[in-house]
Every structure is written in structure tokens, then in C-alpha cells.
Amino acid sequence: SQTIHQWPATLVQPVGSPLSLECTVEGTSNPNLYWYRQAAGRGLQLLFYSVGIGQISSEVPQNLSASRPQDRQFILSSKKLLLSDSGFYLCAWSGGGLEQPQHFGDGTRLSIL
Amino acid sequence: SQQGEEDPQALSIQEGENATMNCSYKTSINNLQWYRQNSGRGLVHLILIRSNEREKHSGRLRVTLDTSKKSSSLLITASRAADTASYFCATASGGGADGLTFGKGTHLIIQP
Numbered sequence: 247s248q249t250i251h252q253w254p255a256t257l258v259q260p261v262g263s264p265l266s267l268e269c270t271v272e273g274t275s276n277p278n279l280y281w282y283r284q285a286a287g288r289g290l291q292l293l294f295y296s297v298g299i300g301q302i303s304s305e306v307p308q309n310l311s312a313s314r315p316q317d318r319q320f321i322l323s324s325k326k327l328l329l330s331d332s333g334f335y336l337c338a339w340s341g342g343g344l345e346q347p348q349h350f351g352d353g354t355r356l357s358i359l
Numbered sequence: 360s361q362q363g364e365e366d367p368q369a370l371s372i373q374e375g376e377n378a379t380m381n382c383s384y385k386t387s388i389n390n391l392q393w394y395r396q397n398s399g400r401g402l403v404h405l406i407l408i409r410s411n412e413r414e415k416h417s418g419r420l421r422v423t424l425d426t427s428k429k430s431s432s433l434l435i436t437a438s439r440a441a442d443t444a445s446y447f448c449a450t451a452s453g454g455g456a457d458g459l460t461f462g463k464g465t466h467l468i469i470q471p
Contacts, residue, residue, distance in 0.1 A: 252401075280458065282461075287463070288463050288464075289447060289461040289462050289463040289464055290402070290447070290461040291461075292458050292459070292460075295458055305458070334399075336401055336402070338401075338402075344389045344390060344451045345389070345390055345407060345409070345451075347392060347404035347407060348402075348404065348459060349404070350401030350402045350403070351401050352400050352401045353399070353400065353401050355399070
């Protein structure tokens with residue numbers, strides 16, 4: 247069966263520090279991969295998606311970047327974190343196609359001090 | 360941008376009662392999906408209804424879709440304390456990599 251792993255679960259970082267969040271998927275190949283951010287009490291905002299290795303699309307302008315160095319690995323990064331980068335970050339995968347559900351990791355709670 | 364808007368934002372009912380949540384959206388869709396999120400966790404897919412379907416059932420879940428009104432409802436029958444969670448609708452419109460547009464969610468509390 248397919249599983250998705252996301253780490254760390256929580257992270258506290260000072261303003262201006264770098265960031266690297268990792269997400270890996272097991273049990274499937276060539277998944278579509280997604281990074282979302284969820285602000286407190288709000289829905290999910292799609293940040294990045296990827297349909298293949300090295301292929302990254304950004305939905306919103308921001309201080310973050312994403313990379314997909316391997317088929318089932320998706321990394322969210324920042325060179326210098328801002329206070330506004332605080333939030334709950336969720337990674338998800340799908341099998342591709344509009345009728346495929348998305349499967350989410352358990353998220354990373356990022357607090358910027 | 361967020362397309363789906365759930366209503367109500369919060370709902371508290373007694374165990375055993377039925378819970379109804381509504382979702383409105385703005386643009387044409389291919390399908391609409393409902394997800395559940397337990398506090399501090401990721402989202403779990405519940406059910407998908409295609410744009411040419413009007414009603415769908417899965418266990419204690421019943422989803423309706425009215426494309427003329429651009430709205431959907433999720434009914435949970437015979438609620439249980441374990442149903443306490445936030446529920447989100449998400450629309451698929453053929454955007455980038457089949458990305459979903461999520462609403463802000465309804466926080467459902469089932470009181471024992």
C-alpha cells in the first residue's frame with residue numbers, strides 16, 4: 247500500500263534562518279506531488295506541485311521554493327524565513343487525473359520566532 | 360485563491376444526530392471532493408462526486424451536488440464522537456497538475 251512520510255512534525259525557526267522540509271512517498275511511482283500551507287482556521291493554499299522529477303510549478307509568489315530530486319521525494323525550502331512563513335505545511339500525492347483523490351502526510355507545524 | 364466556502368464555519372451537535380455541512384463554489388468544476396482533518400493531522404479523502412452526478416453515498420456519508428447553484432452538501436448520519444473533525448470541500452477544475460481548490464472548512468464537534 248502507498249504511504250506518505252513528512253518530517254519534521256514540528257519546527258521552530260528564527261527569522262532569517264533557512265528551511266528544508268522533506269516529503270517522501272512509498273508504494274507508487276510517478277505520483278503528482280503537492281505542497282500546501284494551511285493558516286490557522288483556514289483552508290489549504292496550494293504552494294507548489296510537481297508532475298515529475300525536476301518539474302516544479304508554483305501557484306503563488308512567495309519566499310519559498312520546492313524541488314523534486316527523486317521520483318518520490320519532494321522538498322520545500324527557503325533561504326531566509328519570514329514571520330509570515332509560519333503555518334502548517336502539508337505534502338500530498340495523487341495518481342494523476344482529475345478524479346484521483348489526494349493523499350496527505352501528517353504535516354509540519356512551522357513556527358517562526 | 361479559495362473557491363469553496365463551507366457553511367457553517369462551526370457546528371456542534373449531540374451524538375446520534377445528523378450533521379449537514381454545505382459548500383459553495385464559483386467556477387465550473389469537473390468534480391467536488393470532501394476531506395476530513397483531525398486536529399493537527401493531514402487531510403483524509405472521504406468522497407468524490409462528479410459534475411454529472413447529483414447524489415452519492417458512502418456508509419454514513421451522503422453528498423449532494425447542485426451544479427446550477429454551484430453548491431454541495433455533506434450529510435453525516437447517526438454522528439459519533441469520533442466524527443469530531445474539520446471537513447473541507449475541494450473542487451477540481453482542471454487546473455495545474457489536477458490541483459484542488461479547498462474551502463475554509465467546517466469544524467464539527469460531536470458531543471457525547
